[in-house]
Amino acid sequence: MGTTQLETVPEPKYWHLRTVLSEALDSEFSVGEILPNERDLAARFGVARATLRQALEQLELEGRLQRRRGVGTTVAPPRMGVSVDTAQHAWPGGPHDAWQTVDCALEVPPAAVAETLVTGRDEPVHTVRRSRVSHGQPVAAELLYIPADSVRDLSGIDAPSGAARARAVLRELQRLELERQENAVELGSARADDARELDRLPGAPVLVVTTRFIARGRTAALSVATYRADTCRLTFGDSGGVEIHHGPERHAS
Amino acid sequence: MGTTQLETVPEPKYWHLRTVLSEALDSEFSVGEILPNERDLAARFGVARATLRQALEQLELEGRLQRRRGVGTTVAPPRMGVSVDTAQHAWPGGPHDAWQTVDCALEVPPAAVAETLVTGRDEPVHTVRRSRVSHGQPVAAELLYIPADSVRDLSGIDAPSGAARARAVLRELQRLELERQENAVELGSARADDARELDRLPGAPVLVVTTRFIARGRTAALSVATYRADTCRLTFGDSGGVEIHHGPERHAS
DNA sequence: AAGTGGTCTAGACCACAGA
DNA sequence: CTGTGGTCTAGACCACTTT
Structure with a gap:
């Protein structure tokens, strides 16, 4: 009883x-x-x-x-909705881009990336580092891999790295016509560098959004974006800002 | 050196x-x-x-x-790609539906769900339990909440619960015209019942996909699907079966 | 029964933030 | 400096699967 x-x-x-x-x-x-x-x-x-x-x-x-x-x-406050729609995850550098360019370098990508880019192993690609801020705090860190053939004409750009070069690379990328893109979300843990940028400890749980940008039938760019899993709810589809939270919550005075 | x-x-x-x-x-x-x-x-x-x-x-x-x-x-083998596109996450019960109906009951939903359904608190809704299998193993457990007004004509259905009733409810739902849907992914931990269905321990990390089905300007149904985060990579957008894995992997003989 | 991963304890010390 | 969460230890026992 x-x-x-x-x-x-x-x-x-x-x-x-x-x-x-x-x-x-x-x-x-x-x-x-x-x-x-x-x-x-x-x-x-x-x-x-x-x-x-x-x-x-x-x-x-x-x-x-x-x-x-x-x-x-x-x-913690309720998770914030962050859109990973084609609008926000569009051609990098486009008008409605939610990202802020940080840096750029010519580097040899990890094997897994090289594989999907179809570039040869040990072949360096443009690697652009970007970050995304929402509601005043960092929510995602991104690594954008762009094969050299995607951005032919980089003459006139003398900077070997830095934000200036990054912008130049993205501007070149705009000249290609985006055919379509493929997205995937999976759970991961933050690498040391991402963790620092996201103000978290290494190993913190993150949602990894992988986007393959396809132009002229080839992979023109590959984006690997790691979102803070603790603070973000990723929205997609015809989404807007759906509000679903756990229960009664009041705000501290 | x-x-x-x-x-x-x-x-x-x-x-x-x-x-x-x-x-x-x-x-x-x-x-x-x-x-x-x-x-x-x-x-x-x-x-x-x-x-x-x-x-x-x-x-x-x-x-x-x-x-x-x-x-x-x-x-573990590389994660399997599981589509959460509108095609697979379409009107429940439709032709290309990836889900298998398990059970159905008339229950009072959690407060958070009742809120987004606009139904009054303590008002019972049709609650359909479904499961999704991919490559021979369970990948997701779903709870579908359907307000009573979304499925008017349930006459002729005598079963108060069970798979038969579930199918009847979904069939009724088909009569509405789907306007659009809103999706969100976030990290969660498996409740005891979901864990059992997913063959995991309670608290196991899961990707929670929340889908709001909108018809006639109202939320006609709400789906909360929990995917095994360890084995699944959710694909969406113009996706197909992108294969990205971690490194060199061979299969055991 | 034996061997596995899962839970739990009672300590210790470390890294970091703020006063 | 103090107080916080983060890391680490060396045990013990439990729940489960397989033999």
Whole structure:
């Protein structure tokens, strides 16, 4: 009857903790509010700190919490919708481009990239680094690989690297007619350089959006964009700014 | 010159381990091959088992490894491309539908769902459970929420639940004209029921695809599909079956 | 029964942010 | 400097699969 449920198939402590904390977040905390520190929380729930941390990790993965070393754990705002539609992921450098050019270099791409670009192994390609900012914070870091044949006429550009050269490369790319593009999303973990740019630790979960730009029947460019998985909800299709969030949430005063 | 790099900013052991193991996977292992057990591996690298496990978790998150309790850790095949295009995520029940109907019930949806459906709180909606199989293994579990007004004429259907009723509901839904749909992808963790259906443990990382089907200017149905993040690469846009994988991979004999 | 990965503990020390 | 989260250890036991 009113007795406490006997755990016939006991769920792991950390999972139960996750549920308890999740409900507490819904009902007793506001966005931006700081949680008690991990040692206190662990003591309060009568578990080891490692177990408590396992629960927090889950909630961070789900975008409910934000943890920063030296600062503390705060309640995260609902994830922001970020469009990865053809409009925003259009020909790099185009008018409706959501990206900001950072740097450019001529480098030999990773084997997996070289393979889809059909370029020979060890053949250097233009590598443009870009970043995307939304609502005032960095949400994605991108590496754009552009084979040399896609941008023929780079005369008059003396800069061997830098943002100026990047813009020149993208401008050249515009001259090609984009046939179509192929997109894919998958889960990954941030490499050290991406992590730095996204203000996260290495290994942080990211959504990797791979876009193959096809012109004249060939792959004219390949974009590998890593989005912060904790803060972003990628929208596509006929999308707009659908708002779906986890539960009751109030804003801190 | 040829001296070993002094770790001025020492990276975490587990991260270094991840890199070492990742390279070993590329060069010395074939898909499906079984790795040494965790205790042996930890001993071999001179670290605690927990640290070794942190590295393995990373690699599993990246889809490089597959771990099964009681069995062992094996090298995972490259992720399979799964289309989440309008073609596959079309009007549920349509001709090119990739989904298999499992069950149906009339239930009160979670608050977040009720909100986007514009139905009143505590108002039950048709809840259809479906599953998607690709290459012989389950890749996604879906919950489809359909407000009562979207499927008016359910007379002649006596079954209060079950696959038969589910099909009837979807058939009724077809009579509406689909205006457009809005899609979003985000990272989540598998709830207990989804986890069971996906043959994973609760909390396993999943890609949650939320689709809002819009007809007559209203949300006629809402689909929440959770895809296994470890085995799936979601493709969309003008996509096909782009093959991008991590490195040299051979198949076990 | 034996061997695997999964959970959990109670500690320790480190890196970093802020006062 | 203090307090925070991040890393790491050396154990123990549990749940599960296979033999």
